[in-house]
Amino acid sequence: MSDKKMFTIVLMDAPYENARATTAFRIIDAAVRHGHTVKVFAYEGAVALPFAKQAPHANAVHGRDAAQEDHPNPKDWIAAMMQAAEQAGGKLEWINCGLCVDERGVGEAIAGVTRGSPADLWKNATASDNTLVIPTK
Amino acid sequence: MASYLLIESRDPFESNDVSYYYDLAAGLVKDGNEVTLFLVQNGVLPARKSTRSGALAGLVQSGVKVYADDFSLRERGIAAGRLISGVKPAPIDTVVDRLAAGDKTIWH
Numbered sequence: 524m525s526d527k528k529m530f531t532i533v534l535m536d537a538p539y540e541n542a543r544a545t546t547a548f549r550i551i552d553a554a555v556r557h558g559h560t561v562k563v564f565a566y567e568g569a570v571a572l573p574f575a576k577q578a579p580h581a582n583a584v585h586g587r588d589a590a591q592e593d594h595p596n597p598k599d600w601i602a603a604m605m606q607a608a609e610q611a612g613g614k615l616e617w618i619n620c621g622l623c624v625d626e627r628g629v630g631e632a633i634a635g636v637t638r639g640s641p642a643d644l645w646k647n648a649t650a651s652d653n654t655l656v657i658p659t660k
Numbered sequence: 661m662a663s664y665l666l667i668e669s670r671d672p673f674e675s676n677d678v679s680y681y682y683d684l685a686a687g688l689v690k691d692g693n694e695v696t697l698f699l700v701q702n703g704v705l706p707a708r709k710s711t712r713s714g715a716l717a718g719l720v721q722s723g724v725k726v727y728a729d730d731f732s733l734r735e736r737g738i739a740a741g742r743l744i745s746g747v748k749p750a751p752i753d754t755v756v757d758r759l760a761a762g763d764k765t766i767w768h
Contacts, residue, residue, distance in 0.1 A: 528760045542701045543669065549731065549752045557756060653759040657767045 527613065528652040529560040533644065535659050537568025538597045544572065547657050548600055555608035555615050562651065564644040566620035567659070572597045573617060573636045574629040598633050605635050618643050663694040665763040667755065671702035672712045678703075681768045682715050689723045696758055698750070700729040707747045708738050720746030727754055 532551060536544045554561050565572060577596040579589045601617065608615040617632075618639035624630050630638075648654045666685050672678040688695045697719060699707055706712040707728040720726050727750035728743060740749045759765060 526760070530759055546669065546700055546729075546752075550755050553751075553753045554756045554759070557753070557760075559756065559760065653762060653765060655755075655759060655765050655767060 527558050527560070529562065529650065530554055531562045531564065531644070531647045531651040531654040533654070533656040533658075534563060534565045534569040534572070535567045535657065538572050538574075538577070540568070541659070543657055543659070544569070544597065548597070548604070550655070551615065552604050552607065555604055555613050556611050558611045558613045560613045561608070561615050562647040563615070563617045564620070564639070564647065565617065566623050566641075568623075568627075570619040570623045571627060571629045573601045573619070573632045574598060575631040575633050602633055602635070618647075661692050661694065663696075663758075663761065663763045664688050665696045665698060665755065665758040665765040667698045667700060667765070667767045668703040669701040670768060671705050672715070673705065674702065677768070678706075679715060682719055685719055685724045686722050694725075695723075696725045696727065696754075696763065698727050698729065698755055698758075699747075700732050700752075702732075702736075704728045704732045704736065704738065707733075707744060708742045709744050713744050716747065717744050720744075 534547050538544060551561050575598060577598045579594040579596060581587060581589045582592045605615045617636045619632060619636055621638040621640060624638060668678060668681055670678050685695050685697050706716050726747045728747055730749040730751055733749055
């Protein structure tokens, strides 16, 4: 039996709102760095996590420009995790719920993100070695 | 017998649901299952001795393996030496390892 596994991870939280998204990213990052394949199904607000138009901003209160502020954007973390997965011999696939994307107008996602439906979640969960659902409260 | 990974992200001072989750862990062990409870985010707060630590200590006594996310502990300034007996700091890789082992995994 291979020690490389496939996991489906289901995300619901929008960016910039809750520590759950950060923890989810930490779990995904650890999994792909071990060479496992991770298939993310993002729905509701989580479809904005890989939104391509996220932009770093300045912080006028602290007198810092955008470069000094170095504001993190989740789209960059997702891209970095996709790259780390390939380097470790695994893969990070990211499927955004299409209806959720349309509702929020966040169709412009970074490269590697695809559009899907709950049927894709079912297929991935069925094919995976394990599934973790991280819901909002 | 099955193996379960229960992930607790909530603070028992803020959410009474946490006690129900602890009850689930205790019940699963009582029925002969292996249970790992991984505390993360504000879920690590009762791992430091407080008025809400008793239930967690009881889980340790009952045979639940209890781990506290080391990153969450550092974020909250909780040193490993302040943890109640039986609760061990652990990296997030613990979750990945349990997923790979096939544990039935639930997030709360």
